Amino acid sequence: MATAYRRDYRRQPTSNFTHVSPCVKYLIFLLNFVFWLCGGLLIGIGLYTFFYKLQLVGWIRLENVYDVILNISLLMIIMGCVVFIVSFTGCLGALRENTCLLKFYSLCLLIFFLLEMGIAIGGFVFPHSMQSVLEENFTDKIIHTYRDDLDLQNFIDFAQQEFKCCGLSSEGYMDWSKNEYFNCSSPSVERCGVPFSCCMNATDLSSRLVNIMCGYGVQTLSVAEASKKVWTSGCIELVRSWAERNLYTIAGIALGIALSQLFVIYLAKTLEGQIDLQKSGWVS
Secondary structure, eight states, rough: HHHHHHHHHSSOOSSSSSSOOOHHHHHHHHHHHHHHHHHHHHHHHHHHHHHHHHHHHSSSOOOOOHHHHHHHHHHHHHHHHHHHHHHHHHHHHTTTTTTHHHHHHHHHHHHHHHHHHHHHHHHHOOOHHHHHHHHHHHHHHHHHHTTOHHHHHHHHHHHHHHOHHHSSTTTTTGGGGGSTTSSTTTTSSTOOOOOOOBTOOOOOOTTTOOOOTTTTTGGGGGGHTTTTBBBBBBBHHHHHHHHHHHHHHHHHHHHHHHHHHHHHHHHHHHHHHHHHHHHHTTTO
């Protein structure tokens, strides 16, 4: 009986020694706290723009998954919620030394990592196939909803001005014939035209005013004639060409993000092991 008592006594902790490293614990907490704040900010901005647009327009179409993907404010809310929840589990798991939360956190990071690697490999190995998939699945949807969603409209205008392109697919500026406002059979004054963001010189440098009519009637012109007024190539093709020209830079950034994620997963797994080791020394 005395022997058993002495054996149990030796198993009890006799000092404040812990296997859990404070550096690992609080580094995970700090990193996730920053992302938790970013997730909350995304949710806040997304909610503000969503309800502002709802108040402005009066309705928001959400009939299928494309409507959700192409709704930028709603996409920000969804992404913010994911970041908020995952980073919160990382914060709480590290602070409370909860292995269940840390396992969930590590699993989520691993899923994100695999998805990102799958998309990156697909883009680097099969760029033309990726371009075809994007053109087939998103061109019509984006062109059709150009005037229905103000956020999407601003994003498309920004992309066309930034990459000096017009439309999305290999059809280039003729993609806009699929929009009900720019179609040649439309009663709109914009019929047979393209958005002003397709124009080479949409902004007057002296007055800084945008000529919104600079793309009117462009669809009736040949490619050679239209190329004197607007950009004629589709954005997806030009983005792919830009990515190929900056391949090493993009690959370096992608590698840095991947290594950062793997490092955080390693920290989470290390903390899990330390917590389990600490628990193994406790008296049941």
